[in-house]
Amino acid sequence: MPEGHTLHRLARLHQRRFARSEIRVSSPQGKFAEGAALVDGRTFVKAEAWGKHLLHHYDSGLVVHIHLGLYGKFTEVALPMGPPVGQVRMRMVGADFGTDLRGPTACEVLQKAELKTIADRLGPDPLRRGEDPDRAWVRLHRSRRPIGALLMDQSVVAGIGNVYRAELLFRHNLSPMLPGELISREVWDDMWTDLVALMKVGVRRGKIITIRPEDDHGETYAKGRPRSYVYRRAGLPCRICSTPIAHSVLEGRNLFWCPTCQPG
Template sequence: MPEGHTIHRLAARHRELFAGQAVAVDSPQGRFQAGAALLDGRRLADTEAYGKHLLHHYDGDATVHIHLGLYGKFADGELPAPPPVGLIRLRMTGERHWLELRGPTACEILNPPEVAALRARLGQDPLRDDAEPALAHARIGGSSKPLFALLMDQTVVAGCGLIYANEVLFRAGLAPTLPGRRVSAELWQEIWDDLRALMKEGVARGRIDTVHTEHTPEAMRRAPRVDRHGGEVYVYRRPGQPCLVCGTTVARGAMAGRNLYWCPSCQK
């Protein structure tokens, strides 16, 4: 599932291509046919990302809410648009570009109260300038749940996914099992600042890189990581391999139904 940096990149991309334009909207697949008919010909006012949720705001207080889930993906390009092929949930055509959405978990129209309700049930998004990390700590500091599970909880930290959760805990030298109530406000601010910086870099680069300069392939004279997610990481999907910092074998386990990776020495 795409992490928050990907959704913020998509929001910026769609804003660049379509914001301020009256767009043609249809649903070749037919599953978004009524919504597409309501939007067709309207002006796309703006786009935004909140955690893993993408919002397209149209004139007339209509918002398209998209959650890609595991299988959703976008494609776009310059006009003329190619003929529709396969299960295209949503297709948009603007003045110079086209966009197609396939396989999302959610593609629906929300009214302003429903958008407000969506925002209200999400946690703080490190990539948003209006985020309040103290509100996230209010949830974390009062919880006995492991910090890894709290980072993965979208009602606590919106947009942080599996890779970022594993990696930010390694960089902080914290065991994933550390109870939230043992995380001070000062420690949480350090974690938050690091997570925000990593995710911002992910937005800029389009991939997740979490290693410090001294641990890059060039600095360590090692082969680059080969993985479909790309990027250089410390522990994510590196079980059985040596820690890049201390050489201890990276461990793997499970928590909150997700894969957990950590260094037993660096994260005591």
């Protein structure tokens, strides 16, 4: 599933390509036909992301809410666009570019007031200006759930996925099994600052980069395996201490950590 930086990159891209233009919106697949008709021909005002949610605002006050889920993907193409290929949930055509959306978990039209329902269930987003990390810490500090589970809870922090979860905990030498109530405010402030910086790099570079330069020895791995400290490196030696990276499943998601650098 795309993590928060991917949605913020998409928001910036769509802002550049569609803002202040009248957009033709359709649903070749048909599942979004009614929603598309509500915004078709309207002026695109802005795009923004909140955690793993992408929001398209139109001058009518309506908002298209998109959650990519596991399989959702936008395909961006210059005009003229050819016939839709595959199950295209939403097609947007602007002045110079078009985009096709396939396979999202959610693609729906909302009133601005309805966005509050989404916002109320999300924790602070490290990539949104003015977000308060204290809101996340309060939820962490009141919970006995493992920190590894809490970081994946979008009501605690919006936008963190499995990669950032694993890498952030390693960078701060924290066991993923440590109860949230044992995380001090000082430790959380350091984690938040680090997370903001890492995710900004993700937005800028278009990929997750978490390895500090002094720990990066230029190893190459099989295609599809990320260059990381612990994520998807089960059984490989830790970059710091050479202990084999451990793997288990926590609340239905794969978990990776170093038993030596992140003692339980």
